[in-house]
Amino acid sequence: DGDYSAPPAECTPADGKSVNSPGFNGLGTQECIEKIIAWLEEKGIGKRAVNYKLRDWVFSRQRYWGEPIPLVHCPTCGIVPLDEKDLPLRLPQVESYQPTGTGESPLAGIDSWVNCSCPSCGDKAKRETNTMPQWAGSCWYYIRYLDPKNTKAFADKSKIDYWLPVDLYVGGAEHAVLHLLYSRFWHKVLFDMGLVNSKEPFQRLINQGMITSFAYQRKNKTLVPVDEVREVAAADGKPEEFVEIATGEKLERVIAKMSKSLKNVINPDDVIREYGADSCRMYEMFMGPLEVSKPWSTQGLIGVSRFLERVWALSEKPMTDSPRDDVSTPEAAELTKLLHKTIKKVTEDTATINFNTAISQMMIFTNELTKLESFPKSVWAEFVKLIAPYAPHLGEELWQKLGNSGTIAYVDWPRYDEKLSMDNVCTIVVQVNGKIRDKFEAAIGSAKADVEMTALACPGAVKFLDGKAPKKVIVVQDKLVNIVV
Structure with missing residues (x-):
């Protein structure tokens, strides 16, 4: 008071x-x-x-594997660095990499390597036997990759000036505290020494999401391995039930990390063996935005595999010699417009790492080609160029099938005409349970199936679906899509 x-x-x-x-x-x-x-x-x-709670970096390990530290211990001169002419210092060949048991590095027991002369006074000295941590290599590997065979410098200055800083770094969020922190520190030291051209090593960072899987949870929140669960067929339109075999307890299907103990790990070798590498690669890109975690769905994989089969089937259809930008008839003009729209969409989405929506546009394009009795070979060649980075094996086969020699990897990327890519478009609002979560542009009168497909691939929809299958998708022509979860 x-x-x-x-x-x-x-x-x-x-x-x-x-x-x-x-x-x-x-x-x-x-x-x-x-x-x-x-x-x-x-x-x-x-x-x-200000206390940042920073700590000194413990930069030594008592292990064989690691970059040797180029220092010697001299009784007279103290700790002395090796002459530059004696670098790089390489690890010796050893019979055992095991720790010595004394707390010292395995290198300490190799007298022929440890015993040396002092670079300063020439007297007997001993090498430092600790090695650098794994971070020492991972902190600057992106620089050495520019010029890996250079024996006079860690990288030629002209190559550093051309390539650095790194345009895009994709890595898990778990690296932000250790690897990326150390890498930035290392790079800043190199910048202060005048050895690199930028203060920061990476211009853009993306933390990719995790591919998860289904797991089964008891009422007490503990998880049950997949092979100990029985699926009970649904009745009267009710969703299927999942039961623990040993106890008969009903379980809830949830999204969880892939785990050996839960037996829900997807082996990519098995996927590739059954569906092919292109299907596996393209499905992972189609699952959703790169930054978002999403559950693996074999049905989704099968859908992408069938899409690639349809693409191959299109290559068997009759093709004409009409020019790429044919507008001689209304039908030809529509196809030309769709091609340019597809080139623009795939180009922009690939550049912004929105692979899933780029694939959606390719699906829309092929759906239209499927309706035609024939189409220009020149149009098909442009589409093959678009799909090649997404399904490279199929892309190479289709390119050769068109009578081309050499790999498609070095062929110029298709160009679009902004005017030809424009259409009578409308903005489609995407709702999840009645709330606006995203929007996109679509041609007026687009098929409802195409609109639904694009809506389900929108980042806003994917985020709020959170891996769940929609109960219903309501499409209001040229206006909105409401996804009911």
């Missing part, structure tokens, strides 16, 4: 009013902190400091 000299009823670490502090009584916690710091600085008995 304004009397800050009276003893407090109790002390608390929470925010409150200061008491028994002449000059600061009645101040709130944060204001009091600021005033006391200012008072200490004014009196010259303290100063403001």
Whole structure:
């Protein structure tokens, strides 16, 4: 009640009013902190400091594997670095990589390597037997990759100036604290030494999502391995049930990390053996935005595999010698417009790492080709160029089938005409359970199936679906798509 000299009823670490502090009584916690710091600085008995909780980097390991540290221990000169002419210092050949049992590195037991001469005075000395941690190599590998066979420098300056900084770094979020922190530190040291041309090593970072799988959960939230679960057929339109074989307890199907113990790991070798590498690769890109975690679905994989089969079937259809941008008839003009729209969409989405929506556009394009009795060979060649990075094996086969020699990998990317790519379009609003989550443009009068497919691939929809299959998809022509979960 304004009397800050009276003893407090109790002390608390929470925010409150200061008491028994002449000059600061009645101040709130944060204001009091600021005033006391200012008072200490004014009196010259303290100063403001920020504690980042940084710690020294323990940069040595008692292991064989690791870059040897180019230092020698001399009884006279102390610790002395090797002459530059003696670099790089290489690990010796050894019969055993096991620790010595004394706490020293395995290198310590190799007298022929440890014993050396001091680079400074020439007297007997011993090499440093600790090795650098694994971070030492991973901190700057992207620089060495530019010029891996250079024996005079870690990379030629002209190559560093041309290639660095790295345009795009894709890595898991778990690397942000260790690898990326160390790599940035390492790069900044190199910049201060004038050895690289940028303060930061990476211009853009994307943390990719995780591919998850289905798991089965008891009421107490513990998980049951997949091979200990029985699926019970649905009745009367109800969803299927999952039962633990040993106890008969009903289980809930949930999304979880792939785990050996849960027996829900998808082996890519098995997928490739049954469906092919292109199907596996393209399905992973089609699952959703790169940054979002999403559950593996064999049905989704089968859908992409069937799409690639349809693409191959299209290559068997009759093709004409009409020019690529044929507008001689309304039908030809529509196909030309769709081609340019597809080239634009795939080009832009590939550049922005939106692979799933690029694939959706390719599906829309092939659906239209399927309706035609024939189409220009020149149009088909442009589509083959678009799909090649997504399904490279199929792309090479289709390119050769068109009578071309050499690989498609070095063929110029298709170009589009902005005017020809424009259409009578409308904006389709994407809702999930009635709430707006995304939007996209579509040609007026687009087939409902195509609109639904694009809506389900939108990042906003994928995020809020969270791996669940929609119960219903309502398409209002040229206006909106409402996904009911």
